[in-house]
Amino acid sequence: MELSRRQLAGVILAGTAAAQAPAPQPPTTTQSADTELETARSARRTAAQIIARVPLPMTVEPAFQFKA
Amino acid sequence: MAAIAPDIFFASISELNAKLRSKEFSCHELTQAFCDRIERIGPRYNALALSLRKDAISKAKDVDRELKRDRTRGALQGIPYGVKDLLAVKKVPTTWGAKPFATQVFDYDAHVIERLDKVGAILIAKLSMVELAGGGDYRTAAASLTGPGLNPWDRTRWSGGSSSGPGAAVAAGLVTFAIGSETSGSILTPSAFCGLTGLRPTYGLVSRQGAMALSWTLDKLGPMCRSAEDCGLVLHEIAGVDLQDPGSAARSFNYNPKYARKPADITIGYMPVDFEDGAEPAAQPAFRAAFEVVKSLGVTLKEIKLPEFPYGALVGTIIAGEAGSIFEEFIRSGKVDQLADPHQIAGLKAMLDLPSTEYLRAMRVRSLVKAAFHDLFLNCDMVLAPTRLGPANKAAEPLDAPGPPTKSHGGLIPGGNLAGLPALSLPCGFADGLPLGISLLGRPFYENQLIAIGDLFQKQTDWHRRRPPMEA
Numbered sequence: 001m002e003l004s005r006r007q008l009a010g011v012i013l014a015g016t017a018a019a020q021a022p023a024p025q026p027p028t029t030t031q032s033a034d035t036e037l038e039t040a041r042s043a044r045r046t047a048a049q050i051i052a053r054v055p056l057p058m059t060v061e062p063a064f065q066f067k068a
Numbered sequence: 069m070a071a072i073a074p075d076i077f078f079a080s081i082s083e084l085n086a087k088l089r090s091k092e093f094s095c096h097e098l099t100q101a102f103c104d105r106i107e108r109i110g111p112r113y114n115a116l117a118l119s120l121r122k123d124a125i126s127k128a129k130d131v132d133r134e135l136k137r138d139r140t141r142g143a144l145q146g147i148p149y150g151v152k153d154l155l156a157v158k159k160v161p162t163t164w165g166a167k168p169f170a171t172q173v174f175d176y177d178a179h180v181i182e183r184l185d186k187v188g189a190i191l192i193a194k195l196s197m198v199e200l201a202g203g204g205d206y207r208t209a210a211a212s213l214t215g216p217g218l219n220p221w222d223r224t225r226w227s228g229g230s231s232s233g234p235g236a237a238v239a240a241g242l243v244t245f246a247i248g249s250e251t252s253g254s255i256l257t258p259s260a261f262c263g264l265t266g267l268r269p270t271y272g273l274v275s276r277q278g279a280m281a282l283s284w285t286l287d288k289l290g291p292m293c294r295s296a297e298d299c300g301l302v303l304h305e306i307a308g309v310d311l312q313d314p315g316s317a318a319r320s321f322n323y324n325p326k327y328a329r330k331p332a333d334i335t336i337g338y339m340p341v342d343f344e345d346g347a348e349p350a351a352q353p354a355f356r357a358a359f360e361v362v363k364s365l366g367v368t369l370k371e372i373k374l375p376e377f378p379y380g381a382l383v384g385t386i387i388a389g390e391a392g393s394i395f396e397e398f399i400r401s402g403k404v405d406q407l408a409d410p411h412q413i414a415g416l417k418a419m420l421d422l423p424s425t426e427y428l429r430a431m432r433v434r435s436l437v438k439a440a441f442h443d444l445f446l447n448c449d450m451v452l453a454p455t456r457l458g459p460a461n462k463a464a465e466p467l468d469a470p471g472p473p474t475k476s477h478g479g480l481i482p483g484g485n486l487a488g489l490p491a492l493s494l495p496c497g498f499a500d501g502l503p504l505g506i507s508l509l510g511r512p513f514y515e516n517q518l519i520a521i522g523d524l525f526q527k528q529t530d531w532h533r534r535r536p537p538m539e540a
Binding site for chain 1: 377378381415418419430431432433434437438
């Protein structure tokens with residue numbers, strides 16, 4: 001994987017084809033392990049909230065298939 | 069022993085193969101020269117994980133015996149190459165770029181290495197990488213067992229990741245080509261940053277067997293070379309069915325440039341902002357000039373709109389679900405704390421908290437992404453965009469340090485990977501002395517056509533022939 005979650009989060013917040021201001025970047029200071037973990041968990045939650053906003057009909061299945 | 073001229077280290081696959089067949093030098097001599105070079109210069113860029121000189125020389129002598137009997141095996145016979153150190157090579161360490169796996173050894177070769185061995189290519193080195201291919205979300209270029217991958221064009225800059233070593237090694241003429249991997253950007257980014265031509269194939273076209281898994285449904289292996297033609301020649305040998313890879317597309321690939329469609333029959337979609345003021349300011353002139361070159365090829369250019377999805381969030385969630393499972397034992401054991409990048413350590417640990425419903429929702433939205441790209445390609449044959457919006461980051465700074473403002477969408481890498489689509493990154497100029505790349509994204513299994521347009525672009529430009537200003 002190449003793009004960091006912060007960079008990907010920036011892509012999301014920057015919107016799509018319309019020109020928008022780039023997302024503000026988080027501070028780049030060194031953090032403790034616990035803070036890093038909470039930051040990572042927070043990024044996960046943010047990603048989930050963003051994905052939850054995508055309209056998703058019940059009939060759409062995941063992009064993998066099991067075959068017997 | 070014949071002296072190997074410096075130009076040889078930057079020769080194309082076809083040029084080298086012709087010189088071997090005409091016996092301008094032997095494969096032994098060529099391999100020895102490349103081994104000397106990568107051992108001497110590779111550490112300058114932290115590109116070398118492990119030299120495989122002994123086996124390489126032995127293999128080279130076998131090739132010389134074959135060539136003496138006029139037993140030819142194709143374009144890659146006798147060509148020295150390297151692989152990202154997530155590919156298993158029998159009985160030598162395969163470190164995955166990570167301290168906890170520094171002494172890991174497999175008793176088999178990865179499938180792509182077996183394929184390349186059968187056609188006589190000479191594996192001379194394992195090349196460095198970001199630890200665990202950056203799956204936990206790394207923040208610094210130093211997130212690697214071998215230190216930060218440094219860019220041969222400017223050693224204060226990063227070579228890109230996670231295929232850092234392949235990027236630097238090909239750019240510096242330490243190998244003729246390399247095999248890298250991409251989950252989301254790891255072939256295309258170092259290719260763009262190091263001035264290479266890199267091909268991310270359609271998901272499933274190249275077997276993942278023997279490669280470290282980061283994300284079962286996103287991982288792809290592909291060639292990093294100095295030309296589109298070389299990418300075609302390598303893909304021709306590494307692509308194909310492998311029943312040991314559950315994700316194998318069960319498709320073959322034959323590099324057939326003469327059957328490519330004429331440019332006049334090709335429609336290339338683009339987003340105007342990418343070639344106006346969307347990229348970093350220093351990069352904009354090069355991207356505009358590259359756009360004009362593409363236009364001059366005779367293709368039809370068409371404005372498009374990229375499907376609107378939260379690509380970054382989707383890729384991140386899918387990787388979290390899959391990598392979290394792949395590395396679950398590793399994380400729970402505490403060995404994860406031995407990694408170099410604290411941000412990556414935290415990212416991996418956080419993966420274990422991901423609810424299955426979030427992963428599955430992301431995979432369901434991914435079905436919509438695939439369908440939307442399918443519809444996009446009903447109206448164009450490929451999409452053109454900057455590979456990255458500016459040149460390589462500074463190696464000593466955090467990778468998420470604020471850069472110049474950009475307006476471009478930036479979704480082509482994550483979106484293309486989510487949909488399993490092939491992409492070719494081509495060098496297209498420089499910004500502040502550092503290489504830039506543009507990408508062509510195609511529909512599934514469209515590699516021949518991408519390579520054909522890439523080859524035409526490279527007949528009109530010479531960016532792919534430029535060499536970094538290296539010390540002797």
